[in-house]
Amino acid sequence: MDSEACFRVTLQSHDKSEVTFTATGGRSIARSAANAGYRLTTGCLQGRCAICRAQLISGKVGPARRPSRNAVGDPLRRADGCILLCSVSPLSDVVVAPLSPWDGDP
DSSP, X not given: OOTTOEEEEEEXXXXXXXXXXXXXXXXXXXXXXXXXXXXXXXXXSSSSSOTTEEXXXXXXXXXXXXXXXXXXXXXXXXXXXXXXXXXXXXXSOEEEEESSOEEEOX
16 A cells, blocks of 8 residues: 555535545544544544444545554444544545544634
8 A cells, every 4th residue: 555645535424515635545534634624523543432433435445554452343344334434544535424423624
């Protein structure tokens, strides 16, 4: 994976409104969102609390880092079909729909 590659990440809310920002491959989507001025609902940032769950609408993601020893399951292959935004980074342009509230105005 090219950690210097940049991708477009689109956050889609429950009412289908969207915001888009740029993310660097190798950096978690949650961290990239924070750098762009968007606050996603997060908790442990280790892949165990699953507060940052999101549906992957389109695109591809991969692990942002090695899983924490405290992680519960695979952040890419959860039984509920969601990904964990604290633990995945984009491998292409992606559209994600976080299940928890988020806000921001960069």
